[in-house]
Amino acid sequence: MKFFIPCCVLSLAALLATQNSMAQTSATSSAAPKNVSGNATSTDEDDMIPDIRESATYEYKCEMNDTLTIYTNADDNQHIAMRWKNRLYRLRRIETSTGANRFENKKTGLVWIGIPTKGMLLDSRHGQQLANECKTGGQ
Numbered sequence: 001m002k003f004f005i006p007c008c009v010l011s012l013a014a015l016l017a018t019q020n021s022m023a024q025t026s027a028t029s030s031a032a033p034k035n036v037s038g039n040a041t042s043t044d045e046d047d048m049i050p051d052i053r054e055s056a057t058y059e060y061k062c063e064m065n066d067t068l069t070i071y072t073n074a075d076d077n078q079h080i081a082m083r084w085k086n087r088l089y090r091l092r093r094i095e096t097s098t099g100a101n102r103f104e105n106k107k108t109g110l111v112w113i114g115i116p117t118k119g120m121l122l123d124s125r126h127g128q129q130l131a132n133e134c135k136t137g138g139q
Contacts, residue, residue: 046107050081050090060119062134068121070112079103082112084121084130 055071062068071081078093080103089110091103101114109125119134 045092046090046105048090050079050088052081052088055081058136060131060134060136062121062131064131066131066134068131068134070114070119080112082110082121084110 050071052071055073058070058072060068060070069083071083073079080091080093082089082091082103089105089108091105091110091112094102094104096102101112103112103114104110104124109123110130111122111124113120113122117135118132120129121131121134122128123130
């Protein structure tokens with residue numbers, strides 16, 4: 001009986017600490033996420049509709065008769081727009097150690113990797129390739 005009461009007190013304290021932690025996490029996650037500069041984070045950025053009016057256009061033909069279009073803007077080398085399956089997506093540059101051009105839309109899971117000889121489109125959520133051996137007329 002001597003040990004029963006302290007154990008109950010410790011269990012109750014642990015339960016309350018867990019509930020407090022969960023409440024703080026819930027409150028934090030319900031607020032709109034901002035980065036240090038006060039701007040919206042990449043998730044909000046992924047929702048933006050890209051402006052392709054003054055962009056250079058690159059048509060890619062891929063194996064399995066897939067096609068996609070990449071739009072680049074000389075004023076913004078941190079983003080590209082991509083038309084895939086009749087939808088337009090905005091992708092943000094992710095730095096790589098290999099020098100490959102990697103762009104990602106975290107919300108949709110789309111990842112475009114471009115190297116000088118080809119490009120490939122991946123679905124990072126499902127861990128699969130969507131398009132491979134994508135080449136422009138000049139490649």
